[in-house]
Amino acid sequence: MGNISLTLNGTPVSAPQGMTILEVARENGIDIPTMCYLKDLAPVGACRLCVVEVEGSRTLVGSCHTPVTPGMVIQTHSPKVLEVRRVLIELMMASHPDTCIVCEAANCCELRLRATDLEVGMPRFRTRMHYFPVEDENPSIIRDMSKCILCRRCVAACDNIEGKKMFSLAYRGFETKVIYDLDKPIGSNETCRDCKTCITLCPTGALRLPMKFGQEKKGPVLYVKG
Amino acid sequence: MTKKAARVKTPDNILMALQEAQARSGPLTPEVMAGLAASLGVPSNDVYGVASFYSFLSIRPLGRNVIRVCQSLPCHLKEGQAVIDAIRKALGVGPGRTTEDSRFTFELVNCIGLCDGAPAMLINHDVHTDLTPGKIAGILQKYK
Amino acid sequence: MPQEKVVLRNCGAIDPADIKTHRAREGFKALEKARGMTPEEVISEIKTSGLRGRGGAGFPCGIKWEGARNSPGDEKYVIGNADEGEVGTFKDRYIIQNDPFSLVEGLAIAGYAVGARQGYIYLRWEYSYLLDLLRGAIDQARAAGYLDGFRIEVRQGAGAYVCGEESALMESVEGKRGEARYRPPFPTVAGLFQKPTTINNVETLMNVAPIVLKGGAWYAGMGTERSRGTKVFSVSGDVARPGVYEMVLGSPLRELVEGLAGAKDIKMIQIGGATGRIIPYDQIDAPLAFESYLGAGAITVYNRSRGVLEIVGRTMEFLAEESCGKCTPCRQGTEWLVETLDRFRRGEGAARDIGYMQVLADTMALSSLCGLGQAACSGLVDTLKYFRDDYDRGISGK
Numbered sequence: 026m027g028n029i030s031l032t033l034n035g036t037p038v039s040a041p042q043g044m045t046i047l048e049v050a051r052e053n054g055i056d057i058p059t060m061c062y063l064k065d066l067a068p069v070g071a072c073r074l075c076v077v078e079v080e081g082s083r084t085l086v087g088s089c090h091t092p093v094t095p096g097m098v099i100q101t102h103s104p105k106v107l108e109v110r111r112v113l114i115e116l117m118m119a120s121h122p123d124t125c126i127v128c129e130a131a132n133c134c135e136l137r138l139r140a141t142d143l144e145v146g147m148p149r150f151r152t153r154m155h156y157f158p159v160e161d162e163n164p165s166i167i168r169d170m171s172k173c174i175l176c177r178r179c180v181a182a183c184d185n186i187e188g189k190k191m192f193s194l195a196y197r198g199f200e201t202k203v204i205y206d207l208d209k210p211i212g213s214n215e216t217c218r219d220c221k222t223c224i225t226l227c228p229t230g231a232l233r234l235p236m237k238f239g240q241e242k243k244g245p246v247l248y249v250k251g
Numbered sequence: 252m253t254k255k256a257a258r259v260k261t262p263d264n265i266l267m268a269l270q271e272a273q274a275r276s277g278p279l280t281p282e283v284m285a286g287l288a289a290s291l292g293v294p295s296n297d298v299y300g301v302a303s304f305y306s307f308l309s310i311r312p313l314g315r316n317v318i319r320v321c322q323s324l325p326c327h328l329k330e331g332q333a334v335i336d337a338i339r340k341a342l343g344v345g346p347g348r349t350t351e352d353s354r355f356t357f358e359l360v361n362c363i364g365l366c367d368g369a370p371a372m373l374i375n376h377d378v379h380t381d382l383t384p385g386k387i388a389g390i391l392q393k394y395k
Numbered sequence: 396m397p398q399e400k401v402v403l404r405n406c407g408a409i410d411p412a413d414i415k416t417h418r419a420r421e422g423f424k425a426l427e428k429a430r431g432m433t434p435e436e437v438i439s440e441i442k443t444s445g446l447r448g449r450g451g452a453g454f455p456c457g458i459k460w461e462g463a464r465n466s467p468g469d470e471k472y473v474i475g476n477a478d479e480g481e482v483g484t485f486k487d488r489y490i491i492q493n494d495p496f497s498l499v500e501g502l503a504i505a506g507y508a509v510g511a512r513q514g515y516i517y518l519r520w521e522y523s524y525l526l527d528l529l530r531g532a533i534d535q536a537r538a539a540g541y542l543d544g545f546r547i548e549v550r551q552g553a554g555a556y557v558c559g560e561e562s563a564l565m566e567s568v569e570g571k572r573g574e575a576r577y578r579p580p581f582p583t584v585a586g587l588f589q590k591p592t593t594i595n596n597v598e599t600l601m602n603v604a605p606i607v608l609k610g611g612a613w614y615a616g617m618g619t620e621r622s623r624g625t626k627v628f629s630v631s632g633d634v635a636r637p638g639v640y641e642m643v644l645g646s647p648l649r650e651l652v653e654g655l656a657g658a659k660d661i662k663m664i665q666i667g668g669a670t671g672r673i674i675p676y677d678q679i680d681a682p683l684a685f686e687s688y689l690g691a692g693a694i695t696v697y698n699r700s701r702g703v704l705e706i707v708g709r710t711m712e713f714l715a716e717e718s719c720g721k722c723t724p725c726r727q728g729t730e731w732l733v734e735t736l737d738r739f740r741r742g743e744g745a746a747r748d749i750g751y752m753q754v755l756a757d758t759m760a761l762s763s764l765c766g767l768g769q770a771a772c773s774g775l776v777d778t779l780k781y782f783r784d785d786y787d788r789g790i791s792g793k
């Protein structure tokens with residue numbers, strides 16, 4: 026397949042046909058935030074965080090799943106795009122519990138990272154929270170679905186990387202939930218493969234390793250002012 | 252090639268299997284869903300995921316007759332609420348509930364496409380239009 | 396302006412359970428004629444007619460068919476969309492109840508034009524009582540030899556408004572959760588089972604036979620520049636005569652709601668159901684056309700006793716319940732709007748939330764994955780513009 030030319034943030038670039046906008050942008054050193062996207066897996070298009078402005082399009086377009094076309098004129102960080110991304114992050118936080126202070130993933134949470142990047146201040150949109158009991162019976166995984174932002178990474182990863190498909194989406198609308206079996210807590214006898222893929226990929230503290238007190242954390246400690 | 256594999260056609264149709272199971276033997280119990288998963292060769296969580304998506308697939312027990320009253324605006328404008336109240340009174344249970352004797356399950360649903368006969372409801376597959384509170388007892392009587 | 400019956404030409408005039416009565420009124424003549432033409436000629440006739448989709452989006456039918464026809468592949472599908480879930484729409488039900496044969500004929504012509512050997516009709520579960528009639532029409536058409544080389548299967552929905560959206564519908568036919576897909580690829584390239592597919596609304600398909608018989612130019616002679624032909628409207632709400640009416644596109648809204656349906660004392664009109672527009676009475680002379688207001692032709696009339704917040708609030712509750720939940724803006728946004736509108740309805744709204752609603756409406760329109768989220772705030776945005784006082788009265792302390 027041949028190369029095509031397009032305009033990315035005002036700069037002419039060329040890219041192989043079939044590449045997505047996201048791939049082209051990353052190749053050109055532009056960071057578009059993503060949440061549901063996983064490199065090497067089929068795009069999902071669910072979180073919408075990766076949206077960009079494409080000239081001639083009525084709506085913004087998801088860059089992780091839209092292939093580039095000849096002559097495309099793309100803005101990845103226009104004020105309009107940034108405002109939409111900010112609202113999307115606020116919406117992801119809208120039903121997320123305010124327990125960051127005691128969350129084990131607090132220092133490596135992608136939701137917090139993106140919120141900081143986008144300079145999200147006090148969230149404008151708050152909804153009721155989902156309260157699900159923490160599933161902590163299994164020796165390999167703890168699930169706290171109250172913290173899930175439905176990025177679907179765990180669903181895709183278990184299915185496509187591990188070939189097992191422990192998780193599926195259930196219900197719909199605001200009630201949508203990632204479930205195990207017939208929406209049961211992961212019991213102590215589920216062996217899965219203990220590969221930790223889903224835990225590594227989860228952007229929030231919804232999935233985590235059972236940890237004993239004093240054990241090492243996943244990432245560096247938080248930066249503390251002063 | 253794993254890249255596209257996620258979206259290729261499912262060999263067996265979970266939704267149709269669930270619809271058939273529900274038509275044959277009523278609500279989708281955990282046993283029914285687990286059995287379907289085994290026979291279709293798909294994870295039980297996938298079966299549950301489909302079953303819980305659709306309003307008319309029931310993962311909860313149902314009565315012998317299911318009353319589905321439209322709660323959308325066109326029916327609401329034509330005193331739909333009075334009809335809902337009349338049914339609540341006649342059954343002794345509110346929307347979302349099943350009567351003690353399992354004769355009726357009472358549900359509120361979104362627009363059922365009978366707005367020219369508002370307020371309207373379905374009982375099982377039967378259409379009832381131009382409802383008034385006064386008509387309810389007579390209609391319910393026909394369902395045992 | 397009187398009614399003009401193209402789509403509803405046979406309604407009331409034939410026995411919907413007897414193909415002979417349909418044939419007596421030129422039934423299946425168009426299919427025979429189409430099969431004597433090349434598929435390209437059929438498509439060209441549809442393009443000449445200017446027929447645009449009647450399911451809400453208004454996409455030109457001929458161009459859609461051409462796209463699927465030109466997509467490489469032997470296996471292609473055509474789908475008749477009888478999910479009709481939009482609040483206040485019942486025209487497709489009326490059509491199937493009265494003339495299922497013309498739908499079958501239209502779908503068979505589509506199949507011939509596109510090069511599909513398999514067609515589906517996706518019938519919403521709520522219309523289960525039409526199943527026998529529809530299957531009977533297909534069986535009779537097959538027995539009469541009209542469906543040689545073309546199979547039509549009726550698939551039932553299971554209660555999900557979003558499954559009327561074309562990509563969710565295809566997921567549902569494949570047996571999955573009815574979640575929307577991203578596009579591209581468009582269905583005409585990779586649709587049902589990833590094969591080239593056209594999806595058309597029932598009413599769109601009803602127009603096909605007359606166009607083939609009388610010619611695209613005849614059809615294009617009706618309507619406005621950008622909206623050719625007739626449209627079937629479902630009129631409900633505060634009107635004396637709710638029901639189904641067919642008019643030439645471009646007819647004034649007033650003729651329909653005051654003239655035909657006998658509405659009085661109108662405050663506002665919702666055009667296009669839950670995802671549609673809400674306009675005040677002073678726009679009653681607007682033409683009904685794609686370029687102004689149309690959607691799928693659901694017209695719900697509200698008189699002066701009706702409250703704006705209740706209408707918008709209930710509409711949002713519907714959309715929140717029916718959102719597939721896949722994408723962030725629609726799943727989370729509809730919920731926030733339901734909760735916020737509820738506060739306004741109770742007189743506990745916060746002044747700043749009015750601005751936030753606008754911001755959220757923009758984000759949902761710009762970033763939602765499918766038409767549900769993209770259009771979810773149409774009525775909200777309209778009423779914020781035309782009935783701002785009603786919102787202000789919902790602010791706590793006012």
Ligand SMILES: Cc1cc2nc3c(=O)[nH]c(=O)nc-3n(C[C@H](O)[C@H](O)[C@H](O)COP(=O)(O)O)c2cc1C
Nearest residue numbers: 448449450476478479480559560561595596599766
């Ligand atoms: C949320 C949503 C619901 C829809 N419901 C229907 C429906 O019930 N019937 C229908 O024909 N089109 C519906 N559509 C439009 C379809 O996506 C699609 O545009 C249409 O079926 C194409 O047919 P047409 O070009 O003949 O209109 C819906 C769209 C959205 C976004």
Ligand code: SF4
Nearest residue numbers: 173174176177179227
């Ligand atoms: S559990 Fe984690 S990885 Fe899975 S969907 Fe939720 S946030 Fe994403």
Ligand code: SF4
Nearest residue numbers: 719721722725765768
């Ligand atoms: S806009 Fe709503 S219905 Fe459409 S994909 Fe997103 S969540 Fe689903």
Ligand code: FES
Nearest residue numbers: 070072073075089
């Ligand atoms: S990263 Fe593209 S939609 Fe989520």
